[in-house]
Amino acid sequence: MSESEITEHKLTQLKALEAESIHIIREVVAEFRNPVMLYSVGKDSSVLLHLARKAFYPAKLPFPLLHVDTGYKFREMYEFRDNYCKEVGADLIVRRNEDAIAKGMNPKDFGVARCCGLLKTQGLLDALEEGEYDAAFGGARRDEERSRAKERVFSMRDEFGQWDPKNQRPELWSIYNGRIHEGESVRVFPISNWTEMDVWLYIREEKIPIVPLYFAKERLMVERKNMLIPYYEEMKDQLLEGEEPKMVMSRFRTLGCSPCTGAVRSSATNMDEIVIEAAAARRSERETRIIDHGSNSMEDKKKEGYF
């Protein structure tokens, strides 16, 4: 074998990650009765969905997408979700915790933890139970947060959808043990080993469509506690003293609910500029999510069943 042939047989790190993720997605479809893919409309979900399409090509996706909607997502996210799912022919299920929404659940009056607990965690657990799904794919990455760094690719959940981090199932080589008892389920994280940088590089490389909010633009924002919060007309009454909406060149590194996700000042209007910005970032993307602030919050939420 000549030198050039040998180098030809090396996968770049991005292609190696892709191959690993596709293997995981296929293993789940082979071993579970009724899988579902959680789709949050964010960049990680976009990558996950893209990998799933690659995994089963030329067939259609063998599972539906589930969006657990809080009702507080950005307008642009709903638009993108509906258009993109139609375009790729994905079967989209949208579920909301209607009870809590009817009671007017919101982060300002009830607190972020309570709001997230009901709209996201409870909403998710209810939707998984209703659909009788035994496996749910999620786009969480280990580099996001230190308790996520501890999670297996196949993460076992008991009958209550809860995670027991002190007693995780061993996971050896790339042999995944998908055997569960009635009522138990697994959360599967095919992009566990991807970093934020990998995700951006892959989106750029594969030209994966993402919500336009990820690209910088002059946007109407209010500045609150060091965070840039997008301003919409409906928020008029919620402005705090001294706050005044102003146009700021900004974009989002991560997308969650509009009241709780901050933007960052940025001039990155295309994928190259985003990748360059990600490489220079000194602060993690989770910093723009209010839910993650406070001690230990992600681990506690995960134990309760949050992604």
Place this chain on the structure above:
Amino acid sequence: MTELNIKMTKEIELLRLVTVGSVDDGKSTLIGRLLVDTKGAFEDQLLAVRKQRGAETVASAAEIDLAMLTDGLSAEREQGITIDVAYRYFATPKRKFIMADCPGHEQYTRNMVTGASTASAAIILIDARNGVMQQTRRHTHILGLLNIPHLIVAVNKMDLVGFDQKVYEGIRSEMQAYCEKQGVQDLICIPMSALEGDMVAVRGENLAWYEGLTLLETLETLSALGDIDSKPFRFPVQLVNRPQTAELPDYRGFMGAIASGTVKVGDEVVVASTGLSSKVAEIVTFDGNLQEAFAPQSITLTLEDDIDISRGDMLVHPQAVPSDTKELVANVCWIGSEPLSVRKKYLLKHTTSTVKAMVNSIDFRRNINTLDKESADELEMNEIGQITFKLLKPLFYDSYADNRSTGSFIVIDTFTNNTVGAGMIV
């Protein structure tokens, strides 16, 4: 970062690393140190683990508790120990690293095996004050069984022994002897202080007598990938793709990740279980058909003939077929809380197939201190031995030494569904 840098970042190679060693020898601290020195940790993450509250920035690594960067569970931070593996990531201009930080406690050996099983290089930490401990030997033996290509011994906490070369040399020769005994050839040894940073990413001034590379330089220059693409073709089928649409009414594609070797359009392939053969018609991917594919790519193959193939079957090279057996002999690292004993029944998951198995005999248990073989009636949790299983149906395999993918299996307890053993076929 420029256009050229983007290309480089995308195209660098991946190296999977693991840190092991006895309790408190400094594994998590070392990973924290590597993250800080390679800028693999973000400022807000550093601020969260600083020793004194109040400061707005972290000026130096001395201000933070390095181990807390990776000990991500509240129970770990409470007790100051690592319980489960943490996976952390960093990149240098040369390479991207996935690092698994393993727990040192014997109780959590199962988690250490989890972290080590995918690694191509391991760093064995040893506290210079305590030298080689029983748990150091256990971990090193497990690494040997797992056939981790590169072993690096980090003699840590050199600052606590006055950076004394004699202490280092003593530990180095003891480890060298232990490794030679189990057939590990080249062992790299590096003295360091994970806490203060000497010989990790920078040389520092305290270890001038040491002439080798720093840890980071070593990691950047290890050969990254094994030679899985030069081994015989192995393709365990994960799923059969049958879209059954109007455009593709009769399409049958075999989906899987290539475990080893390469495959080209027109190549003859054989189904290991039936001996039936056919030729590769297409190598299908979402990005277009390929002429050739290699491990570890995930692909879909279509064949020229309509032969019976389903999940659990393996397509292989016709001139290099795997062995088959109903009596499987393997080194087993037992990680279940219930001991393994003769006549007990389990499930073995090997590549994409799962078979029923019974323990026929415990050929020996390995004494991890002396590496001697001992007779045993049971394998308790964290013990290692050679086991012969009787299988309900034949398994097609290579030895673990030849092929990590087709030579490994997990043992599943049929009652709890838990993974209770890691098997490496002899």
